[in-house]
Amino acid sequence: MSQPYFAYFDNNATTRVAPEVVAAMLPFLTEDWGNPSSAYSFGNHLARPLDQARSQVAALINADPREIIFTSCGTESINSALHSALLSNPGKQHIVTTAVEHSATLKFCAHLERMGFTITRLPVSPTGTLDLAALEQAITPNTAIVSVMLANNETGVIFPIPAIATICQSCGVLLHTDAVQAAGKLPLDVKVFGADFLSLSAHKINAPKGIGALYVRRQLKYFPHVIGGGQERGRRGGTENVAGIIAFGKAAQMARERLEALSSRLRVWRDKLEQSILQGIPGTSRNGDPVERLPNTTNVAFEGLEAEGLLMLLDQAGICASSGSACTTGSLEPSHVLTAMGLSAKAARSSLRFSLGAYTTESEVDHLISILPGIVERLRASSPPSDD
Numbered sequence: 551m552s553q554p555y556f557a558y559f560d561n562n563a564t565t566r567v568a569p570e571v572v573a574a575m576l577p578f579l580t581e582d583w584g585n586p587s588s589a590y591s592f593g594n595h596l597a598r599p600l601d602q603a604r605s606q607v608a609a610l611i612n613a614d615p616r617e618i619i620f621t622s623c624g625t626e627s628i629n630s631a632l633h634s635a636l637l638s639n640p641g642k643q644h645i646v647t648t649a650v651e652h653s654a655t656l657k658f659c660a661h662l663e664r665m666g667f668t669i670t671r672l673p674v675s676p677t678g679t680l681d682l683a684a685l686e687q688a689i690t691p692n693t694a695i696v697s698v699m700l701a702n703n704e705t706g707v708i709f710p711i712p713a714i715a716t717i718c719q720s721c722g723v724l725l726h727t728d729a730v731q732a733a734g735k736l737p738l739d740v741k742v743f744g745a746d747f748l749s750l751s752a753h754k755i756n757a758p759k760g761i762g763a764l765y766v767r768r769q770l771k772y773f774p775h776v777i778g779g780g781q782e783r784g785r786r787g788g789t790e791n792v793a794g795i796i797a798f799g800k801a802a803q804m805a806r807e808r809l810e811a812l813s814s815r816l817r818v819w820r821d822k823l824e825q826s827i828l829q830g831i832p833g834t835s836r837n838g839d840p841v842e843r844l845p846n847t848t849n850v851a852f853e854g855l856e857a858e859g860l861l862m863l864l865d866q867a868g869i870c871a872s873s874g875s876a877c878t879t880g881s882l883e884p885s886h887v888l889t890a891m892g893l894s895a896k897a898a899r900s901s902l903r904f905s906l907g908a909y910t911t912e913s914e915v916d917h918l919i920s921i922l923p924g925i926v927e928r929l930r931a932s933s934p935p936s937d938d
């Protein structure tokens with residue numbers, strides 16, 4: 551049973567599956583349920599729709615369909631890119647990444663560290679930007695790969711991947727970019743980015759959970775992470791998630807078609823929401839660079855408040871938002887992204903993220919704008935400021 555809600559502002563955590571996507575995938579859950587690897591046509595005729603979906607996902611990032619490997623999620627894509635880079639550079643034991651990556655990157659790097667690899671986590675500025683000179687200095691002859699996200703899931707801050715790729719190429723080091731949050735919100739072009747690997751996830755662009763893709767630049771040697779059958783031309787074992795792949799293809803096509811209209815609409819509404827908070831509610835400040843960021847995301851600190859309390863009152867009012875990464879909600883750890891930007895643990899714990907999506911309406915935005923000041927006031931009245 552689904553919970554009723556008035557307004558969903560957590561599209562960076564997951565998105566509603568588009569009805570068109572459900573319609574496209576449904577036949578592959580009902581009558582057309584064969585295994586693509588079968589010898590008979592009931593199964594192997596599925597090669598055609600799978601090829602089409604691969605082309606649709608490739609088109610979203612201007613890649614060749616042969617450069618796309620379907621995986622089970624963004625997390626698997628990220629893990630697989632790093633894994634392949636280490637195996638293709640057996641003498642190199644070092645990875646450069648940033649302190650603000652998604653846990654799919656940071657936790658996998660921590661795992662690799664325990665196995666003997668060395669990890670450099672680049673710091674960010676108070677607005678969440680990277681120092682490219684520091685990135686260049688961090689690369690050593692022992693570096694196998696640089697892994698830097700395209701857009702941050704908590705703040706929306708965008709890193710300059712083309713400039714980072716130029717540095718990596720001049721140092722002869724591979725580059726992976728986590729583009730999960732950028733898909734559907736920014737134009738994506740692997741020819742412009744120049745990265746060797748790029749990760750995507752379907753459930754962030756209005757397709758179901760449990761399907762992702764990894765772009766691997768042509769001619770790059772690839773070592774599979776999930777090993778089994780010969781699916782994905784031997785690069786990712788496991789019977790294809792046929793319905794999921796079809797859904798991802800349809801969602802990628804829709805994301806590409808509506809990109810410009812959607813991102814300009816969301817930017818207007820995001821700015822309206824953000825301005826109303828910053829100007830209308832005392833003691834609020836924006837986290838993250840005001841310019842170099844996604845059009846759909848705003849992250850705001852509410853001085854003296856606990857985000858968890860604010861989220862609870864918003865939830866009671868039927869509004870879904872988030873305090874940083876969904877993966878760490880429930881833990882008392884402040885956001886690693888915000889603390890890396892220099893926020894105190896207290897300020898980080900007072901911050902909320904609102905992320906808009908393809909199904910956000912202006913009336914949802916207006917509703918949030920109308921009730922938020924009262925909720926903040928109520929909470930502040932019930933929890934007098936402590937002195938530290």
Ligand SMILES: *Cc1c(COP(=O)(O)O)cnc(C)c1O
Nearest residue numbers: 623624625652654703730731751
């Ligand atoms: C959601 C997300 C992921 C993980 O994708 P899953 O498909 O949920 O595993 C990775 N990176 C970023 C930036 C994300 O927002």
